Amino acid sequence: MVHTLTTRQFLLLLRYSGFTTRQIYNYCPNMMTYNGTKQALSERLSYDLSQFNDVRLQAKLQRFNNLDLNAIEQQLSMQQIEAISIDSPDYPPLLKHIYDPPTILFCRGNLQLLQHTHTLGIVGSRQHTHYTNKALKMLFPYFAKARLTIISGLANGADTIAHQYAIQFGCATIAVLGFGHLHHYPKQTRVLRRHIDSHFLSISEYPPHTRPAKFRFPERNRLISGLSRGVLITEAKERSGALITVDQALDQNRNVYVLPGDMFNSYTKGNMLRVQEGAEVVLSETDILKDYC
Template identity: 55%
Template sequence: MNDFILLKMRWIGYTTQHIHHLLNVFPKFFNVNEHVQFEMINEWESLYLKKKRFTQLEEISYDYIQTQLSRSQVNYVTSFSSQYPPLLKTIYDYPFILFYRGNIHLLSSTYTLGVVGSREATHYSKCALDYLFPHFINIPLTIVSGLAKGADSIAHQFALKHHLPTIAVLGFGHLNHYPKETRKLRNIIEETGLVISEYPPLTKINKYQFPERNRLISGLSRGVLITEAKIKSGSQITIDCALDQNRNVYVLPGSMFNPLTKGNLLRAQEGAMIVSEAEDILYDYRFLNN
């Protein structure tokens, strides 16, 4: 029952933040029947939301949504499912639903490493990841990133090259894509890895959704590695999320002369682990196994 109400709410436009707020107002929302849940939503919406969606919620059917999902070849998992990643559920604003294409079992990966960096990533990022990733096979680490140009796509590509599982996190619905340069890569990951989004399939591309996406990259990961990042960048937002979520932060060594690694140097000064060998990361992951 809770799966159904969550799916319907997200489908018609209630956000993750809306549902968290609803739970703050009605902490027992998930412990009552559907009729009472609708009464709670109606009361909550009338008090707190300008845009009213309750009529849509009453009218839309679960079967209609399931048909649309089937046509889109998109599945979903809710926070009530045993397949929902327990690590992600520890963050304070976790999504109640993840829409996905690919191998859902990757969400159960114990050892996950987020990789972020500049969209203008240089040969340095490629060489570094190509050097590090073969050492991760025996664990194996699952590589999590955001399928953007630059460091994200490099991380996914080298994960595939070295036969590491990889999860791509979208900042929009599955029936859209951005940027076009990573479309073919996404197709491959949907076949061999996992592509997830907290947004229903038709959700368009909006700038504010990418920082929301970044918290999922770190939320799914035991640690996050910066390859190259400016001081002000989307990667820094992901690292801020990682720190808030009590995740380990790793950085490749940076040059004082390279603007793309100024962010690396800053994070190293703040206490991030500088990675010069794979063992710098593997030591922490072995500790998690004890």
């Protein structure tokens, strides 16, 4: 029996074919209007891509034609992964309004967390001092009382501390992955990842088989800020990767908070630079929680 594909199924096939989020927006700007059988959608997609004369796109179109949607759906079910498309009521409302939201989110865990809007992203350096631990340990009881959901990237350093304190103090937490769910990086956070998968939520815009790659982590960072009403920097050197998240948060019109820095401390040079650009210095929990009333 030939049946009409849903928007979710069409987007799922595009992602498994190798089309990136950016390519889908560039080459299928009217994706929400696509409807019909797989054959009909393939013909329309072929027409839309023909104007670009790119052999790489044609290779992805060929993969689209060869994919077995039922097999993909069965694999996702076996892997306990839910694919949430951007037109779904389950899609996070804050994330939907960034410049280039993922067309599909791959999720494992408690999907109800996607609807939380009292969300705080916490980012910082993989290399950090005791300052990060001390400050977050002081702040987290207040975050828990305010029922904040903590968003971070499950990296070594500040991300790990943020997720661990969220669990310890009773906050929900969401881990945003820079790879597909069948992989993990770094190995030091694997046990923490398993706990989050089982009790909270991990999400990725990449299909489960997608391996970690350096360029994917900056792409991932826009989701950390996009899911968050505000982003807190713990410690960041002048060229810290955490500042990519902060820049994206500013572009997305999110609140940005920084722990106070020391002009002689290289670990907080990035903090001080963002204060010059308008980030708010956190002297107490009130400086953050006033925006969550």
